[in-house]
Amino acid sequence: MATRLRKTRKLRGSRTHGWGQVGQHRASGHKGGLGVSGQLKHHFSSMLRDNPDHFGHDSTRPPHSNDAKRWAAVRDLGDLYERHGREEGGRRIVDLRAAGYDKLLGGGSPGGAYAVIVDRFTPSAAKKVSDAGGEIVGQDDAGAQEIRVEGDG
Template sequence: MATRLRKTRKFRGGRHHGWGQIGQHRASGHKGGLGQSGMHKHHFIRMLLTDPRHFGHDSTHPPHPNLVRKWASVRDLDDIYAKHGKQEGGKKVIDLSELGYDKLLGGGQTKNAYVIKVGRFSATAEDKVKKSGGEVLAAE
């Protein structure tokens, strides 16, 4: 279509080109803002109709069931035995679960053979205790 026949030729010299008096049909002003703006104000009913779960959050999730609060490493066994260890039938026994430990971890080394009672233990901790001649027992 030739430019001289287009409708916009009629609007040349006018401010609004048929869109009313004040700033209509410009940017996002005629929509009430860009994107999600106004969802708690002038677009509240639109939010309720289209996305009622827009605000708020889900309830808290329960904590991890195997939460480890206190642990000991293999390197700590000598010190723990010196303070709290017992001799039972010629064996050195450490009851970590009675002392409040939840898990035995495999960091460090030990030279002595201990019988260790603990709720949970890592595979490396079990290997290191067995190599030193001891054993790890799962306590309830």
């Protein structure tokens, strides 16, 4: 490779190699940063000219709810009873509404008969709780009316 014919060989000793004052063509310091840096500071006027909608929100986008949903599984009823449960008339009652849970899911097995108060529940959760001799008061996945699912016990 004939490196002796390249422009760099001719520019040896010239300090800036044709890039003007010392410091130009070095990183990005002379232009105020890389990319979109300084949009609210020293590049503000450029931002207003080139991309005036860069900051702010899009008002046509509908707002979304940030309400976090909490679920509990059937396997957790024992622990939830110890923390949030009460006993009335010989029945163990777990009030998931008061504990902040929105829905009872059907994972696991209940490990006892519980009367569960919850806003929503799955069909498998209702079957498992009723098979264990408990009951659920709330709305099922499809229904809008409040229903009561009771077991054998």
